[in-house]
Amino acid sequence: MTFEKNEFNIMIMMRLAEGLLITLVKEIDNRNIKAITTLEKILKGIFQELHIITGCNMVMFKPR
Numbered sequence: 001m002t003f004e005k006n007e008f009n010i011m012i013m014m015r016l017a018e019g020l021l022i023t024l025v026k027e028i029d030n031r032n033i034k035a036i037t038t039l040e041k042i043l044k045g046i047f048q049e050l051h052i053i054t055g056c057n058m059v060m061f062k063p064r
Helices: 003-030 033-054
Strands: none
Touching: 003 033
16 A cells, blocks of 8 residues: 555544544543553554554654
């Protein structure tokens, strides 16, 4: 699969991940452990799928 065919799907997945990250921050503030672990698993799966779809092996952000 090429990137062009999956561009729309990638954009939707990124918006979904963005919303889930915002929800994760809210749940961290509420200290809801079950919701945090559930969101963590979902986000990990989304980012793994994005990595597979794009076939990108480079790191966008490197720690200092």
